[in-house]
Amino acid sequence: xxxxxxxxxxxxxxxxxxxxxxxxxxxxxxxxxxxxxxxxxxxxxxxxxxxxxxxxxxxxxxxxxxxxxxxxxxxxxxxxxxxxxxxxxxxxxxxxxxxxxxxxxxxxxxxxxxxxxxxxxxxxxxxxxxxxxxxxxxxxxxxxxxxxxxxxxxxxxxxxxxxxxxxxxxxxxxxxxxxxxxxxxxxxxxxxxxxxxxxxxxxxxxxxxxxxxxxxxxxxxxxxxxxxxxxxxxxxxxxxxxxxxxxxxxxxxxxxxxxxxxxxxxxxxxxxxxxxxxxxxxxxxxxxxxxxxxxxxxxxxxxxxx
Numbered sequence: 385x386x387x388x389x390x391x392x393x394x395x396x397x398x399x400x401x402x403x404x405x406x407x408x409x410x411x412x413x414x415x416x417x418x419x420x421x422x423x424x425x426x427x428x429x430x431x432x433x434x435x436x437x438x439x440x441x442x443x444x445x446x447x448x449x450x451x452x453x454x455x456x457x458x459x460x461x462x463x464x465x466x467x468x469x470x471x472x473x474x475x476x477x478x479x480x481x482x483x484x485x486x487x488x489x490x491x492x493x494x495x496x497x498x499x500x501x502x503x504x505x506x507x508x509x510x511x512x513x514x515x516x517x518x519x520x521x522x523x524x525x526x527x528x529x530x531x532x533x534x535x536x537x538x539x540x541x542x543x544x545x546x547x548x549x550x551x552x553x554x555x556x557x558x559x560x561x562x563x564x565x566x567x568x569x570x571x572x573x574x575x576x577x578x579x580x581x582x583x584x585x586x587x588x589x590x591x592x593x594x595x596x597x598x599x600x601x602x603x604x605x606x607x608x609x610x611x612x613x614x615x616x617x618x619x620x621x622x623x624x625x626x627x628x629x630x631x632x633x634x635x636x637x638x639x640x641x642x643x644x645x646x647x648x649x650x651x652x653x654x655x656x657x658x659x660x661x662x663x664x665x666x667x668x669x670x671x672x673x674x675x676x677x678x679x680x681x682x683x684x685x686x687x688x689x690x
Contacts (some may be wrong), residue, residue, distance in 0.1 A: 619641070
């Protein structure tokens, strides 16, 4: 029980830091001063102190969606291995539950975006659902490749098996699954080239279009949940794609986890700065590439017998 509470607190506290480091890195690469890495904490404090403005057409769904979004990503965070033993405490949950929780939060927010009757909300929701039709199968296929390789559907058992094999597990299937997970991470977190989290242009925005009608504490919950979702995916990359140090003592595995997620955030910022936003009609091409890599990883593991 205490392990679950501590892991959840770690995600809630560390997620804004990682997002702040990403923004600071992007600013430095663009030769700007940029905000300090603790700026997301100041933004959350501002959101939770502001008054909310809610459309008259909004119903109970609009009010509950931010809480559903936070609850689903917080529950999913408990499934992700951080420092073994202790990741996914109790051994409950598997890859299907993880993907389902992320899909449920996205679905609730997309429905809520339709409530105020805003054209931007409907446009963002439709785009989000279209992109998710590629993201969720790709994520499930990617994790299935590691399930076949390790023989475990639980993320904690999967990470422990990969860590025990050390660098001997870096076969072509592992590298293909890692590449697919990288594409999923970019798309799931709304980063360039799929989306741009720093703009509200109606021609490019996807996620931002869904939350334009939110303000105050509701917007704070959504932003915080998005940071936790981003850290969750970076944690999968850190402890599945690069699982070294995961089976060590806590005093070593926890700092290694924090360092790997920071490095993942910096690399995400570098990749985002080095690429350009693609047209919306070209986004499926990128996601289909990720799905193809995941399928090749699965076929490779089936051919090699896991």
